[in-house]
Amino acid sequence: MKVTFPHMGNMYICLKALLTSLGVEVVVPPMPSQKTLTLGTQHSPEFACLPLKINMGNFIEAYEQGADTILMAGGIGPCRFGYYAQVEREILEDMGLKMNMVVLEPPQKHLSELLINIRKVTGNRSWVDIVRAIRFAWYKARAVDEVEEILHRIRPREFEPGSADAVYKKALKWIDDAPDRKELKKAVEAARLELDAIPIDREREVVRIGIVGEIYVMLEPFVNLEVERQLGRLGVEVERSIYLSEWINDHLFMGLLNIKGSKEARKLAPPYVNHFVGGHGQETIGSTVLFANRKYDGVIQVQPFTCMPEIVAESIIPTVSRDLGIPTFCLIVDEHSGDAGVLTRLEAFVDLLERKKEKSAVPESTEKKGEQVCLDI
Amino acid sequence: MFGYLGIDVGSVSTNIVLIDEDEKVCDSLYIRTQGQPIKAVQKGLEYIRGRISDEIVIGGVGTTGSGRHLASIIVGADSVKNEITSHAVAASNLVPGVQTVLEIGGQDSKIIILRNGVVADFAMNTVCAAGTGSFLDQQAARLNIPIEEFGDIALKAGNPVRIAGRCSVFAESDMIHKQQMGHNLPDILAGLCDALVRNYLNNIGKGKEILEPVIFQGGVAANIGIKKAFEKTLGVEVIIPEHYDVMGAVGAAILARDAVRKTGTTSFKGFGVAEEMFEATSFECKDCPNLCEVIQIKAGGQIMARWNDKCGKWSNAIGEKKKIS
Numbered sequence: 001m002k003v004t005f006p007h008m009g010n011m012y013i014c015l016k017a018l019l020t021s022l023g024v025e026v027v028v029p030p031m032p033s034q035k036t037l038t039l040g041t042q043h044s045p046e047f048a049c050l051p052l053k054i055n056m057g058n059f060i061e062a063y064e065q066g067a068d069t070i071l072m073a074g075g076i077g078p079c080r081f082g083y084y085a086q087v088e089r090e091i092l093e094d095m096g097l098k099m100n101m102v103v104l105e106p107p108q109k110h111l112s113e114l115l116i117n118i119r120k121v122t123g124n125r126s127w128v129d130i131v132r133a134i135r136f137a138w139y140k141a142r143a144v145d146e147v148e149e150i151l152h153r154i155r156p157r158e159f160e161p162g163s164a165d166a167v168y169k170k171a172l173k174w175i176d177d178a179p180d181r182k183e184l185k186k187a188v189e190a191a192r193l194e195l196d197a198i199p200i201d202r203e204r205e206v207v208r209i210g211i212v213g214e215i216y217v218m219l220e221p222f223v224n225l226e227v228e229r230q231l232g233r234l235g236v237e238v239e240r241s242i243y244l245s246e247w248i249n250d251h252l253f254m255g256l257l258n259i260k261g262s263k264e265a266r267k268l269a270p271p272y273v274n275h276f277v278g279g280h281g282q283e284t285i286g287s288t289v290l291f292a293n294r295k296y297d298g299v300i301q302v303q304p305f306t307c308m309p310e311i312v313a314e315s316i317i318p319t320v321s322r323d324l325g326i327p328t329f330c331l332i333v334d335e336h337s338g339d340a341g342v343l344t345r346l347e348a349f350v351d352l353l354e355r356k357k358e359k360s361a362v363p364e365s366t367e368k369k370g371e372q373v374c375l376d377i
Numbered sequence: 378m379f380g381y382l383g384i385d386v387g388s389v390s391t392n393i394v395l396i397d398e399d400e401k402v403c404d405s406l407y408i409r410t411q412g413q414p415i416k417a418v419q420k421g422l423e424y425i426r427g428r429i430s431d432e433i434v435i436g437g438v439g440t441t442g443s444g445r446h447l448a449s450i451i452v453g454a455d456s457v458k459n460e461i462t463s464h465a466v467a468a469s470n471l472v473p474g475v476q477t478v479l480e481i482g483g484q485d486s487k488i489i490i491l492r493n494g495v496v497a498d499f500a501m502n503t504v505c506a507a508g509t510g511s512f513l514d515q516q517a518a519r520l521n522i523p524i525e526e527f528g529d530i531a532l533k534a535g536n537p538v539r540i541a542g543r544c545s546v547f548a549e550s551d552m553i554h555k556q557q558m559g560h561n562l563p564d565i566l567a568g569l570c571d572a573l574v575r576n577y578l579n580n581i582g583k584g585k586e587i588l589e590p591v592i593f594q595g596g597v598a599a600n601i602g603i604k605k606a607f608e609k610t611l612g613v614e615v616i617i618p619e620h621y622d623v624m625g626a627v628g629a630a631i632l633a634r635d636a637v638r639k640t641g642t643t644s645f646k647g648f649g650v651a652e653e654m655f656e657a658t659s660f661e662c663k664d665c666p667n668l669c670e671v672i673q674i675k676a677g678g679q680i681m682a683r684w685n686d687k688c689g690k691w692s693n694a695i696g697e698k699k700k701i702s
Contacts, residue, residue, distance in 0.1 A: 030666060033665060033666035033668075034666060226687070340443060344443070344459040344460065344461065344501075345459075345461070345501060347462070348459045348461035348462055349499075351458075351459070351461075351462045352495075352498075355496065356495060359493075
């Protein structure tokens with residue numbers, strides 16, 4: 001049995017750790033690329049959202065490398081994602097690709113539901129081994145997130161664009177290669193040292209933007225046109241409303257671990273959204289409120305074209321923006337997105353925020369009435 | 378005396394303006410880009426060089442539009458800015474106190490909301506070009522009337538017909554239907570103007586607070602029918618600035634002036650670039666399955682810039698090591 005799974009940002013690192021430490025042979029699909037997208041769109045219903053198309057591309061590419069079993073996440077609620085595992089299985093069957101699909105539904109009542117599903121892939125390993133493997137995978141997720149948070153801080157301040165990204169790329173490899181917790185700790189430490197050694201401009205006043213929206217688009221850089229890197233180059237510090245380990249805790253561990261998660265965001269969503277609207281619609285609103293409370297300069301919502309929960313959120317965000325005085329911008333991605341147009345809009349949004357920030361820093365009286373103000377660069 | 382050049386390289390046209398120290402437009406120029414942005418910029422510079430008076434020294438140059446990076450490398454720009462910011466800068470400088478900018482160009486349309494002279498919000502068309510100038514161009518061509526006369530004919534309408542504005546394909550079939558029913562030309566044209574304005578306000582302007590003064594710029598502002606349709610729908614006066622069709626370039630020139638005031642010197646390479654041979658080539662990078670088509674610009678055998686790679690391997694390897702913005 002050769003097991004594969006869809007890509008979602010750095011999740012492959014945890015899943016690979018989980019499965020290999022249980023002695024399962026893993027085929028990590030090639031990182032999403034133009035080829036993945038082309039394959040995916042060719043074999044997906046046109047009206048499906050981008051995540052399904054990338055999933056399909058991942059599976060086909062993994063099949064080409066010999067994978068025969070897919071570990072796929074399920075889901076509940078009005079978001080179409082919960083149905084994707086089934087649709088994808090049918091498509092693969094129609095294509096004549098023989099692959100098993102194991103669907104990890106979020107546990108409804110007890111964590112054991114998850115374990116039973118995992119066991120479908122791992123065979124007769126003991127429960128102790130499985131729990132140990134899950135813990136190890138969890139630590140990898142934390143390690144990735146830790147490094148990413150440093151990256152977000154360094155990127156807008158580095159003197160030489162691209163240096164933090166180069167270290168980050170290496171660090172991911174170290175984390176991925178670490179065979180046990182001791183090595184993992186060393187990898188994170190090494191990454192931290194190297195990132196901190198990058199010369200940065202400590203005086204630089206950076207604009208801070210919170211990224212909210214649909215989880216898949218948020219976590220997968222290929223899909224969101226590397227919005228974080230693009231913003232970093234524009235001198236913006238970004239923070240996502242959710243990180244990988246938080247998502248795992250929320251969705252697979254039933255939020256049992258005591259770390260920051262979507263609970264806080266959901267609590268802040270009323271009175272704008274008072275109940276679950278599917279996907280992360282409620283969290284998108286709550287996180288926007290949270291970023292506004294934390295005095296962020298702006299919020300960018302990302303979503304795949306036709307995403308219902310995010311469309312609900314999109315229509316509510318202007319009210320939040322008006323009430324709390326935080327500028328917002330919505331980035332919708334689909335297969336066609338050329339990045340020049342996106343970059344133009346991001347640049348304009350950052351200009352807006354920078355200008356607003358400067359203006360609020362200068363006391364009003366220094367500006368004569370009627371005098372024209374010019375947007376600065 | 379110092380003059381500042383603004384160059385707006387768009388998909389349809391390349392506009393160049395020359396402003397003086399006080400933001401007065403001394404000269405402006407409109408060239409069809411025709412898919413050859415480098416040639417268009419060179420031709421434009423050649424033309425400006427021939428008309429510029431001897432007293433004026435170029436003190437700075439700014440670029441904007443979708444070809445701004447390319448143009449900036451050719452001319453040695455002091456500021457490279459996106460078209461949204463440039464349009465906002467021009468609008469707030471030429472029409473002090475402006476609060477809403479409606480902009481409709483050939484391929485894109487945008488709305489910019491300004492408060493206290495600062496951009497507070499903006500939107501730009503994303504997936505659809507239905508509400509833009511090229512749609513009007515097509516329909517005018519279909520009806521066999523010159524686009525310049527479109528607006529004046531529309532003004533003669535007594536009873537504008539209702540045409541679906543959501544999608545240009547639907548609009549066209551709706552329009553054909555109305556023609557076959559026997560409606561006269563002015564009514565149909567006025568209906569088209571209404572449809573475009575409705576579409577624009579529903580798609581681009583949705584949820585935005587449109588306050589006076591409202592200005593309308595971009596190529597489509599030449600169409601008086603659209604202006605009237607905006608005024609009718611919004612119930613406010615719509616101002617069309619004198620240089621409505623080159624506002625992006627005006628903004629770029631103003632930004633260049635401000636940039637030079639900060640740095641003290643201009644990096645303008647001089648009008649000589651009009652004769653220089655630039656060679657744009659592209660190659661496919663085969664290092665990963667993204668197969669990016671990397672573009673490189675060469676001058677005198679030397680590579681000046683590369684871009685269009687997803688990972689930044691090629692674009693970071695040479696060129697400016699500084700923050701873009």
